[in-house]
Amino acid sequence: MGRDINVGIFGLGTVGCGVVKILQDNADVIRKRLGFGINIKKVFSHTSKCKNLLTNYTYTKDYKELFDERIDIVLELIGGIDVARRFVIEAIEHKKNIVSANKALLANYGVEIFSKAAKNGVKIGFEASVAGGVPIIKIITRDLMANNIKSIKAIVNGTCNYILSQMFETHESFETILNKAIKEGYAERDPSFDIDGIDSAQKMAILAAISFNAKIEEKDVYVEGIRDIDFIDIDFARQLGYRIKLLGIASMKNERLLVRVAPYFVEAENILAKVDGVYNAISVISDMTGQTTYVGKGAGSLPTASSVVADIIDIAKDFESGKVKDTLSKGVFEKTEFVDIDSLESHFYIRFSVIDSVGVLANIAYVLSKYDISIKSVVQTGKGLDVVPLLVLTHKAKESNIKKAILEIEQDHKSIIKNGTVLIRVLE
Structure with a gap:
């Protein structure tokens, strides 16, 4: 039987209150399985929704009291x-x-x-920083440690996945579903962080760093969100056998790293296309295990708090063994060159908003051909309206050429092009 482990908590918001609930409600289970207990010793927080739940702790007005020598682990x-x-x-x-x-x-x-943690001989647990209740950090840093990871394709934002899933099921507009998500608590009142891809970009930066031993920050991630996606895009994807998903993708190509977040056409039979609602899914391709996919709730008080507690328990086990092992060694992160996304090739879906008149398609097709872009499929809907959507699926083309062609069409054919053009890549 080891000694009890004491923790200090900095912040009692949604996740902090979830941690309190787990540590107190399941205290007996944790003690039986570990052979010792985990106690909340001190808490620092300006506000809290769950002070009344806490027992046998000291609420401090000075965060430095969390550095008390009796406290073994601090929760940020x-x-x-x-x-x-x-x-x-x-x-x-x-x-x-x-x-x-x-x-x-x-x-x-x-x-x-x-790096600082390694120099000081302490451990950083950060499982809850990505995908809530899905233990993807431990999977990559421990279970797949002997594997050379080739790529990661992931749905890591439940809000966006919920919105896109609901649009597919209900045939309602982006704005309608977003408002519904806000009312039901699946989206924040200001949803920009989620729908503009920022949340996903932060998570992909972390996953890429630990998967490819790379020095990468949020600013290195190419980001697009889902604001411009309409039901017409989702319906066209469905007709062609695809679903639209906001994906985070990290891959290494010729020793250069590409990390991006953007909406993609995903084949309906792909496991990522089948993950709906607020669930997250991370698909890892590595040299020894091939493709493995992990699915679970990506947010919420208790799923995220469960990952926090799992990290506490891992560190507590190290204390019992007499040695705390640092999660990542000091030299693990290497300076990395990044791939320019414009150099990639892909199939593309393009939605133009055009006036309904003779010769429009011919003009657009001519510009696309100038940039070596051939059309695989095209549909024009809404006949009889002044402005109609023209939906184009291309054969494989270079991203830089696609962007140049769209820019030329929008600038040189203003008489036929109205509103903004929507571009979505097709997942290979």
């Missing part, structure tokens, strides 16, 4: 970047092991934090 659950970064760095300098759910922090300062 406040979110944000600046305050969280200062706290985590200071905690590491006080030789405290850290568990964090802070994707924004790790996507921007992960290399600094992991």
Whole structure:
């Protein structure tokens, strides 16, 4: 039987309250399985929804009390970047092991934090920073450690997946489903962080760093969101045997890394196309195990808190064995060159908004051909309206050529092109 492990909590928001609930409601189960208990010793938080749930702890007005020598592990659950970064760095300098759910922090300062943790001989647990209740960090850093990872394709934002799934099922517009998601609590009142792809980009930066030993930050991720997707795009994809999903993709090509977040046409039989609602899915392709896919709830108080507690337990087990092993070694992150997305080739879906008149398709097809882009399929809907959608699926083309062609069409054919053009890649 080992001694009890004491934790300090910095921040009692949604995730923090979930951690409190798990540690207190399942205290007996944890003690039986570990042979010792995990106690909440001190808490620092300006606000809290669950102070009344806490027992046998000290609520402190000074965060530095969390560096008490009796506290073994500190939980950073406040979110944000600046305050969280200062706290985590200071905690590491006080030789405290850290568990964090802070994707924004790790996507921007992960290399600094992991390096400092290694120098100070402490461990950083960050399972909850990506995909909530899906244990993808441990899978990559432990279970697939002997594998050379080739690529990751992932749905890592439940809000966007819910919106796209609902549009597919109900045939309603993006705006209608977004408002529904906000009312039902699946989206924030300001949903920009999710629907513009920022949340997914932060998570993909973390996954790419640990999968490819790469120095990568959020700014290195190419990002597109789902604001411009309409039901007409989803219906056209369905007719062709695809579903539209917001994917995060990380892959290594000729020793150069490409990490991007964007909507994709995904073949209906692909496992990622079948993951709906608020669920996340991460598909990893590696040299020894091939493709493995992990699915689960990507957000919410208890799924995310469960990942936090799992990290606490991992570190607690290290204490019992007498040695805390750092999660990632000091030299694991290597300077990385990045692939220019414009150099890639893909099939593309393009939605033009055009006036309904003779010769429009011919003009568009002519410009596309100038840039070596051939049309695989084309549909014009809404006949009789002044402005109608023209839907084009191309054969494989270079991304830079697609963008040049669209720019020329929009600039030189303003008399026939109205509104913005929508471009979606097709997942190979």
